[in-house]
Amino acid sequence: MIGYAFMGRAHSQAWRTVAAAFDVPEIARRVIVGRDEDAVAAAAQRLDWEEHATDWREVIARDDIDIVDICTPGFLHAEIAIAALEAGKHVLCEKPLANDTAEAEQMVAAAEAAQARGQIAALGFTYRRVPALALAKRFVEDGRLGTIRQVKASYLQDWLVDEDAGMSWRLRRETAGSGALGDIGSHAVDQVQHLTGQQVTAVRGRLATIVPRRPGEDGLEDVTVDDAAWASLELDGGALASVEVSRMATGAKNRLSVELFGSAGALRFDLESPNELWFHDATLPVAEQGLRRVLVTEPEHPYLEAWWPQGHVLGWENAFTHQVRDLLIAIRDRERPDASGFSPDFADGLALQRVLDAVIASDAADGATITL
Amino acid sequence: MIGYAFMGRAHSQAWRTVAAAFDVPEIARRVIVGRDEDAVAAAAQRLDWEEHATDWREVIARDDIDIVDICTPGFLHAEIAIAALEAGKHVLCEKPLANDTAEAEQMVAAAEAAQARGQIAALGFTYRRVPALALAKRFVEDGRLGTIRQVKASYLQDWLVDEDAGMSWRLRRETAGSGALGDIGSHAVDQVQHLTGQQVTAVRGRLATIVPRRPGEDGLEDVTVDDAAWASLELDGGALASVEVSRMATGAKNRLSVELFGSAGALRFDLESPNELWFHDATLPVAEQGLRRVLVTEPEHPYLEAWWPQGHVLGWENAFTHQVRDLLIAIRDRERPDASGFSPDFADGLALQRVLDAVIASDAADGATITL
Amino acid sequence: MIGYAFMGRAHSQAWRTVAAAFDVPEIARRVIVGRDEDAVAAAAQRLDWEEHATDWREVIARDDIDIVDICTPGFLHAEIAIAALEAGKHVLCEKPLANDTAEAEQMVAAAEAAQARGQIAALGFTYRRVPALALAKRFVEDGRLGTIRQVKASYLQDWLVDEDAGMSWRLRRETAGSGALGDIGSHAVDQVQHLTGQQVTAVRGRLATIVPRRPGEDGLEDVTVDDAAWASLELDGGALASVEVSRMATGAKNRLSVELFGSAGALRFDLESPNELWFHDATLPVAEQGLRRVLVTEPEHPYLEAWWPQGHVLGWENAFTHQVRDLLIAIRDRERPDASGFSPDFADGLALQRVLDAVIASDAADGATITL
Amino acid sequence: MIGYAFMGRAHSQAWRTVAAAFDVPEIARRVIVGRDEDAVAAAAQRLDWEEHATDWREVIARDDIDIVDICTPGFLHAEIAIAALEAGKHVLCEKPLANDTAEAEQMVAAAEAAQARGQIAALGFTYRRVPALALAKRFVEDGRLGTIRQVKASYLQDWLVDEDAGMSWRLRRETAGSGALGDIGSHAVDQVQHLTGQQVTAVRGRLATIVPRRPGEDGLEDVTVDDAAWASLELDGGALASVEVSRMATGAKNRLSVELFGSAGALRFDLESPNELWFHDATLPVAEQGLRRVLVTEPEHPYLEAWWPQGHVLGWENAFTHQVRDLLIAIRDRERPDASGFSPDFADGLALQRVLDAVIASDAADGATITL
CATH class of the missing domain: 3.30.360.10 (Dihydrodipicolinate Reductase; domain 2)
Known part of the structure; x- marks a missing residue:
């Protein structure tokens, strides 16, 4: 996960909770990434991630990372998402896709290539999962x-x-x-x-x-x-x-x-x-x-x-758990002819x-x- | 009508309105009765009654009165209702029937005798007509x-x-x-x-x-x-x-x-x-x-x-019009074998x-x- | 009153009720006007008007008419309202003022002249009185x-x-x-x-x-x-x-x-x-x-x-009574320097x-x- | 934690979440206990506990256990809670305290003795924390x-x-x-x-x-x-x-x-x-x-x-996290003269x-x- 502010907290809660609620594969919460080392170290401990890091490029290059969850401000989405997709990772990117359309188009191109390789490029309009x-x-x-x-x-x-x-x-x-x-x-x-x-x-x-x-x-x-x-x-x-x-x-x-x-x-x-x-x-x-x-x-x-x-009743946060659940199922089923995939995607x-x-x-x- | 306070106003509104809203016989609003002559005179004018009077016994004795609507405090209900029923009038009595059970039993006896003569003895639990x-x-x-x-x-x-x-x-x-x-x-x-x-x-x-x-x-x-x-x-x-x-x-x-x-x-x-x-x-x-x-x-x-x-939408007062409408229909249909009568009655x-x-x-x- | 359909019924209810609820001058419900003689005769009886008529021009000319309440479809508003105002009557006209702006401008001119003579030209946006x-x-x-x-x-x-x-x-x-x-x-x-x-x-x-x-x-x-x-x-x-x-x-x-x-x-x-x-x-x-x-x-x-x-609680119809009450007060107070008049008017x-x-x-x- | 059904799931969610939301000491989720070994093993994995066990007496005897959270049916509460309190543990017991008053009285006696030793005996009326x-x-x-x-x-x-x-x-x-x-x-x-x-x-x-x-x-x-x-x-x-x-x-x-x-x-x-x-x-x-x-x-x-x-908005489950938060604060502050303790307790x-x-x-x- 890249980013540890409001959305980072909500997504962490979802990753921590999903396997307790739903019948999905267990996912290790490997690394949380941020620019400020002290702050991201504290977040890693608080939000229960195994490691923290400050350079997202290094993290994306690691073999033990399968999914990249992007919770940064919008102007950073394009660079990270494209790199992650090109590195063969599944990507969950918070909305908005990007701050301008040109960047968004590049992201869609990268996502289409990645989807053709069997990767998932998911966009976080979480309220669809309320x-x-x-x-x-x-x-x-x-x-x-x-x-x-x-x-x-x-x-x-x-x-x-x-x-x-x-x-x-x-x-x-x-x-x-x-x-x-x-x-x-x-x-x-x-x-x-x-x-x-x-x-x-x-x-x-x-x-x-x-x-x-x-x-x-x-x-x-x-x-x-x-x-x-x-x-x-x-x-x-x-x-x-x-x-x-x-x-x-x-x-x-x-x-x-x-x-x-x-x-x-x-x-x-x-x-x-x-x-x-x-x-x-x-x-x-x-x-x-x-x-x-x-x-x-x-x-x-x-x-x-x-x-x-x-x-x-459920609260606002539960929809993030549903989103992660649907993402994991989309990843698990992506080879199946009847798989529904993950919607919305970058396109x-x-x-x-x-x-x-x-x-x-x-x-x-x-x-x-x-x-x- | 006997009484011209809160309930008298609400009942008057109903008598004034019923023939404009429903297909019922026209009823002349003949006399309104109260003890204080000045006050009842003012009420008669304001609430649009033809006459006013201070002695309900005289009014009940009149031939041009068919229905007696009792809006007085409860402790007066029994005496007036029994007299009106014995005089052959249809009666609509505001709730409660009486302030004590002994009086209520006398009223029921009078009502049963009157009902056997084809009169209606109706009790005003108006909310049934909401x-x-x-x-x-x-x-x-x-x-x-x-x-x-x-x-x-x-x-x-x-x-x-x-x-x-x-x-x-x-x-x-x-x-x-x-x-x-x-x-x-x-x-x-x-x-x-x-x-x-x-x-x-x-x-x-x-x-x-x-x-x-x-x-x-x-x-x-x-x-x-x-x-x-x-x-x-x-x-x-x-x-x-x-x-x-x-x-x-x-x-x-x-x-x-x-x-x-x-x-x-x-x-x-x-x-x-x-x-x-x-x-x-x-x-x-x-x-x-x-x-x-x-x-x-x-x-x-x-x-x-x-x-x-x-x-x-309707307001609180409309139910009184419905009550009068149902009373008039009960009176009109009382000879018919399939007439439903008026509920609730004194019993x-x-x-x-x-x-x-x-x-x-x-x-x-x-x-x-x-x-x- | 001219017109006896939906709005005519609602306005009649208001005219019948206003003096029972509010401290306003008593107003005789003199004539109700419509084109179909049988229908308007039935309406006069049902809605409790003294007379009925089929020619609004004759009614407007009568000396015993002080207020003209226009409940016709919109395309008839201009002709009637202008004539009534020119005849020196107070006018209450249902909304919309007119079906087109040219007519509306003529009505405003007539209303301004009448208002200068002390007449009221009121427009019926009743919901202001909810x-x-x-x-x-x-x-x-x-x-x-x-x-x-x-x-x-x-x-x-x-x-x-x-x-x-x-x-x-x-x-x-x-x-x-x-x-x-x-x-x-x-x-x-x-x-x-x-x-x-x-x-x-x-x-x-x-x-x-x-x-x-x-x-x-x-x-x-x-x-x-x-x-x-x-x-x-x-x-x-x-x-x-x-x-x-x-x-x-x-x-x-x-x-x-x-x-x-x-x-x-x-x-x-x-x-x-x-x-x-x-x-x-x-x-x-x-x-x-x-x-x-x-x-x-x-x-x-x-x-x-x-x-x-x-x-x-009150119902939808009560606001019409409030409208008539405000009209009667505007008429009563129109000479007073602090009178608030009736709003909205034709302008x-x-x-x-x-x-x-x-x-x-x-x-x-x-x-x-x-x-x- | 003893018990892993409905309440065990809700309590586990709270223990997993509390340190991410509130500024409280980190608590290791050491052992989850149940009678059916396979089921409790599955629950331990799903609900993210370090170990599982089938004998609650052994677990209560362990030195690395500070808090015992009792989520069993009510008829088991007394025996477990008394044993845990006597073993010097803090206890959180789901409601009802017990199925009969005699047992409840014994529990209160044990709790009073434990409270005198600085232990907390908390009762889980979670809705107080909504x-x-x-x-x-x-x-x-x-x-x-x-x-x-x-x-x-x-x-x-x-x-x-x-x-x-x-x-x-x-x-x-x-x-x-x-x-x-x-x-x-x-x-x-x-x-x-x-x-x-x-x-x-x-x-x-x-x-x-x-x-x-x-x-x-x-x-x-x-x-x-x-x-x-x-x-x-x-x-x-x-x-x-x-x-x-x-x-x-x-x-x-x-x-x-x-x-x-x-x-x-x-x-x-x-x-x-x-x-x-x-x-x-x-x-x-x-x-x-x-x-x-x-x-x-x-x-x-x-x-x-x-x-x-x-x-x-929050959901039903968040109140359990609040309950655990209040318990941890009560434990942390129990020596302070101004500590408010945990309410409700066994009494x-x-x-x-x-x-x-x-x-x-x-x-x-x-x-x-x-x-x-």
């Missing part, structure tokens, strides 16, 4: 929604409400790439495409920096990324989607919300109550129709057979990046439609 | 819950939380009969019996006066009724019910809540959200089971065809009173079971 | 939200989900003017402007007809209005708003939803639970912050002192119409910003 | 509820709704001790006492076996424990509490629900949404009072500084057991009050 969202996907695939016409997605947070909150690398374009759009909008758009099984074909977008200047080290400094963004999406299956994201949504803590409206039913999900999927079955008699709170904790629900009895990440770029391009073109 | 509760009843009758095993009912209010709130007639046994138990517990027990279609056969109860003395006109005075009450009920169909009522439940405004648990499904209702009925269908596949919020505003729902388009009120008496008796007997 | 939304307005005016940055509004219904549902006048541009945008989007945009106290200055919009052809009398026919619409709005106080409306939102019955995000707090409202206002106070200590469900039924809440005790309706037109114009211009 | 319930406790201690008058607690599950579900050790008195009362009622009563800070002084109770016979290996067999139970409790601080528990509550999966009503505020919690605490502050102006959903995921909330950013468990016994005794005495 059981309630996996159940939503199953309901859609089973036709329970009929034709999906309209999707309403948003991802709202409020950690920038205080206008005296200071500058950071996340608020500068050169380090962060983009703001709310790239950070959390990417999840919302990924869910729209993933749940519907449809790809975005045209985009209209708007970006806004609501607090344009914030205190930096030398006085007020320009915020160069978006605080909030809106997009209107056309999908190739005919659905229309709206996406709204913000870091200024007072009272919203981590509110990824998705609603799907179809000819036969509807679904609703909110990441602040991640164990609930709300389902409306429009084929029932009218007098008994209603939005139904499915508490997604039954053995019959995705991933749940591995955990606790019904009604014992999915590039496609998503192009949607986000189109939102930015549309905003720059005064809202004009950008076709993909 | 559409969501009427739908709950329909679901139970349609077998959607299977065998009902357990019922959890409560009615919580908070208007006595402030211990400096002063004495009133509602806090003295001689005027109020009982406290939370009789006032709101009666609704909870009525719903338990009505929704299950089962009668209480045995009772254990507890009463409590949480703030035992409150400021009166001459200093602190004893509160002689209960602030809160609990009961455990056995029903003749095998269900077991718990009932909890309180006027000290901080934050609860008018929270009549009922949950029914059956072998095939469950229902939940809360009067603070009266347009919603929550239904759990335990016969669906496990992976899609969940409590379903039915917004009870469809034309297919009880009473709703008379009102507004779907999604346009139902007496049966309910006996359950409440048993709660009090059980508490007096240190919680011992009282059999009915 | 107590929870009136309380929201009060919270904003009291500064409880600080600076409002972001607004998320939607109005979702589902009565067109069935693609075999047939054509009607509401689905043809020539009769309806527009589709979901004009019908329900107008309410959403009105709330955005009303609650923030800010006016829209720039608009980007999208319209969609999701089911483009529906069965008509002679086979499939083109739907010429929108099924759904989206808008992104800039307001003159700096807030940014999104609006989404649809008649294809499976499971949504009458879901007008508004969320306001400010520097000091947030508010949330949903018309399917109209007695609840959710308030987040961001000035409290972090550990106790949360979205708070205010059950808007206290005497301290707008309009509530007139109704029932706390916890006894507000025209301003709103221009926002909706801008949404349509933006969509026609491939999403380009339209400045107002 | 952050929302720890926050509730803090609110009560800070006086935010004023005087607590009324408590409404319930714990509802539905895994026995199917009357064809077969017999198991949990349904026989000789193995299980009691049914819903002991299994889940113990949690409800513990929360009542813990959150109020008051001890039960008097009890009235009822037990019911709703499905009295179930299919066993040789035909229908008597169920000898309760399916559901109800209790009415008096507490030494003046509060009155109701408790209702059931395994027949259709649709309820793991619904431990607690409501506290005080003179200054109220709290509500539901274990199916464990990251939410609902707080009503009755000292605010009436017009803005309401039940407030506090999403308990801020660094300011109990235990949360160790986990993820705000809005990233708390015995006191709780006496409350549950009183419920049973009251039911046997036809509901009579049992004084403690």
Whole structure:
């Protein structure tokens, strides 16, 4: 694993837990890599890795490393992932795939070559592994929604409400790439495409920096990324989607919300109550129709057979364990003709990046439609 | 109509509205009766009654009066209702039927004689006409819950939380009969019996006066009724019910809540959200089971065809209009062999009173079971 | 009153009820007007009007008529309202003000002349009188939200989900003017402007007809209005708003939803639970912050002192009574220097119409910003 | 650790995770003990313990063992816990303390002797470590509820709704001790006492076996424990509490629900949404009072500084990690004069057991009050 901050902690928890919960091969947690030797040494001990190192190139070259899990900031993804794939390793790369499209294209080329050699190149859109969202996907695939016409997605947070909150690398374009759009909008758009099984074909977008200047080290400094963004999406299956994201949504803590409206039913999900999927079955008699709170904790629900009895809910972190579980199964089964592989892969990440770029391009073109 | 306070206003609203909403005979709002001439005159004008009067005996004797609607305090119910029934009028009497059982028994005798003459003696447990509760009843009758095993009912209010709130007639046994138990517990027990279609056969109860003395006109005075009450009920169909009522439940405004648990499904209702009925269908596949919020505003729902388009919710007051509508239909159809009559009637009120008496008796007997 | 369909019924209920609930002058319900004599005669009886008539011009000319309440379809508003205002009457006109802007401008001219003569020209955006939304307005005016940055509004219904549902006048541009945008989007945009106290200055919009052809009398026919619409709005106080409306939102019955995000707090409202206002106070200590469900039924809440005790909720129809109450007070107080008048008036309706037109114009211009 | 079933898995997860999340001493997971050698060997590997063993006496005798975590069924608790305490080990014992009071008294004696020697004897009522319930406790201690008058607690599950579900050790008195009362009622009563800070002084109770016979290996067999139970409790601080528990509550999966009503505020919690605490502050102006959903995921909330950013919710399992964290801190600080120790201890468990016994005794005495 390369990186040991927030995402490194979450991924470590998953690697530590996966074999206790699921029937997967045991994986040694060999090396954790970071630039600051003291800090990475402490992380190795705390997060229970066998060794630590400061040079990821040396680690990638080792024969006893099979999987490289990349938890660094986005601007480092391309170099590491390409090197790891070329060294014959399976790769799990945190989202976003890269900070710009050119890099992302190179990563996809490397991934395609590696996949042809039987390697896995997995991208970490972890929320696909939240059981309630996996159940939503199953309901859609089973036709329970009929034709999906309209999707309403948003991802709202409020950690920038205080206008005296200071500058950071996340608020500068050169380090962060983009703001709310790239950070959390990417999840919302990924869910729209993933749940519907449809790809975005045209985009209209708007970006806004609501607090344009914030205190930096030398006085007020320009915020160069978006605080909030809106997009209107056309999908190739005919659905229309709206996406709204913000870091200024007072009272919203981590509110990824998705609603799907179809000819036969509807679904609703909110990441602040991640164990609930709300389902409306429009084929029932009218007098008994209603939005139904499915508490997604039954053995019959995705991933749940591995955990606790019904009604014992999961937390945010469990989806990372599911992600590692799916990765290990994809690796184990990659030779089998019926293997489903790991989704999303790097190509999915590039496609998503192009949607986000189109939102930015549309905003720059005064809202004009950008076709993909 | 006799009485023009809170209940008089609500009943007047119903009489004024019923013919606009439902296909029922037009009823002239002939006379409103009260003891204070100025006040009842003002009420007649405000609530749109043709005349006012101060002597209910004279009014009951009039030939142009067909229905007597009794909205006075409970201790006056018996005298007026018996006189009205003996005068050949149909009677709608607000709950409680009476303040004591002896009076209630006399009222039932008068009602039975009157019913044999073709009169209606209706008791105003209005919440039976809340559409969501009427739908709950329909679901139970349609077998959607299977065998009902357990019922959890409560009615919580908070208007006595402030211990400096002063004495009133509602806090003295001689005027109020009982406290939370009789006032709101009666609704909870009525719903338990009505929704299950089962009668209480045995009772254990507890009463409590949480703030035992409150400021009166001459200093602190004893509160002689209960602030809160609990009961455990056995029903003749095998269900077991718990009932909890309180006027000290901080934050609860008018929270009549009922949950029914059956072998095939469950229902939940809360009067603070009266347009919603929550239904759990335990016969669906496990992976899609969940409590379903039915917004009870469809034309297919009880009473709703008379009102507004779907999604346009009703308020607390509409149930009074439904009650008057059902009364008028009961009167119209009373000669028909298939007429369903009006439920509850005075006998139902007496049966309910006996359950409440048993709660009090059980508490007096240190919680011992009282059999009915 | 002119018109006796859905809106006529709701307005009649309000006129019948207002003097029983509020301390306002008594108003005789003189004449109800419609084109079909039998139908309007039946309506007069059912809805309790003294007379009926078929020629609105004759009625407007009568001396015993002081107020004209216009509940006809939108394309008749201009002619009637202008005539009534010129005849010296006070006018209450249902929304939308008119089906096109040219007519609306003429109406505003007539209203301004009439207002100068002391007449009231009121527009019926009734939802401003829902107590929870009136309380929201009060919270904003009291500064409880600080600076409002972001607004998320939607109005979702589902009565067109069935693609075999047939054509009607509401689905043809020539009769309806527009589709979901004009019908329900107008309410959403009105709330955005009303609650923030800010006016829209720039608009980007999208319209969609999701089911483009529906069965008509002679086979499939083109739907010429929108099924759904989206808008992104800039307001003159700096807030940014999104609006989404649809008649294809499976499971949504009458879901007008508004969320306001400010520097000091947030508010949330949903018309399917109209007695609840959710308030987040961001000035409290972090550990106790949360979205708070205010059950808007206290005497301290707008309009509530007139109704029932706390916890006894109101329905959709009560807001119409509040509207008539405010109209009568505006008429009574119109000479007083401190009179607040009636809001919205025709000029507000025209301003709103221009926002909706801008949404349509933006969509026609491939999403380009339209400045107002 | 002794035992490797459901609770053994949950405790193992906690031991594996605690040092990654919290700043506590590292603890080697030395030995896991079970009777079936193959099964315990598999568990040791899966749950990541260094060794496995089949004889708990040998393990307790080892010098390299400091803490004994007892996850066996309740009837084995006494023997193991007493032996471990006498061997000088710290003990964490899962609830219930024991299956009968005599054993529990012996355990308390052993624990008191051990505590005098500086050992910790901890009892695993893990729900006290759910952050929302720890926050509730803090609110009560800070006086935010004023005087607590009324408590409404319930714990509802539905895994026995199917009357064809077969017999198991949990349904026989000789193995299980009691049914819903002991299994889940113990949690409800513990929360009542813990959150109020008051001890039960008097009890009235009822037990019911709703499905009295179930299919066993040789035909229908008597169920000898309760399916559901109800209790009415008096507490030494003046509060009155109701408790209702059931395994027949259709649709309820793991619904431990607690409501506290005080003179200054109220709290509500539901274990199916464990990251939410609902707080009503009755000292605010009436017009803005309401039940407030506090999403308990801020660094300011109990235990949360160790986990993820705000809005990233925890699951059922995290409370076990908190329990181990508190145990390790209690061990580390036990010599310090200001150490808070670990609560609950064995004496708390015995006191709780006496409350549950009183419920049973009251039911046997036809509901009579049992004084403690």
